[in-house]
Amino acid sequence: MNTPINSTHPVEPLRYHASGFGDLFRPIAFGFVTARMCAEILEERRHILNIVPRSRLAEQIVLFDRYDPQRSAERYQALLRPFLGESAGLQVA
Numbered sequence: 001m002n003t004p005i006n007s008t009h010p011v012e013p014l015r016y017h018a019s020g021f022g023d024l025f026r027p028i029a030f031g032f033v034t035a036r037m038c039a040e041i042l043e044e045r046r047h048i049l050n051i052v053p054r055s056r057l058a059e060q061i062v063l064f065d066r067y068d069p070q071r072s073a074e075r076y077q078a079l080l081r082p083f084l085g086e087s088a089g090l091q092v093a
Contacts, residue, residue: 014048016041016069023053024060032079033072041069 017025052060
């Protein structure tokens, strides 16, 4: 479990990011990302951006930019398409 960075904004247990780099959080790069996971990752990122100290915000955004969950979700959908057809109904948030 991650420890709180700031006592006024306790950190909930994170599922898709690991603590590290001081007050920053490192994205966990998943090879297969479902549409639901993608939405949860993006929501977790919004939460993280609210708790990271403002002085480190730009650094946190750079860490997020290294891994794009939407791109992983699109790749996963493309991988499934031959097996499930165009009507797979997978939507990326």
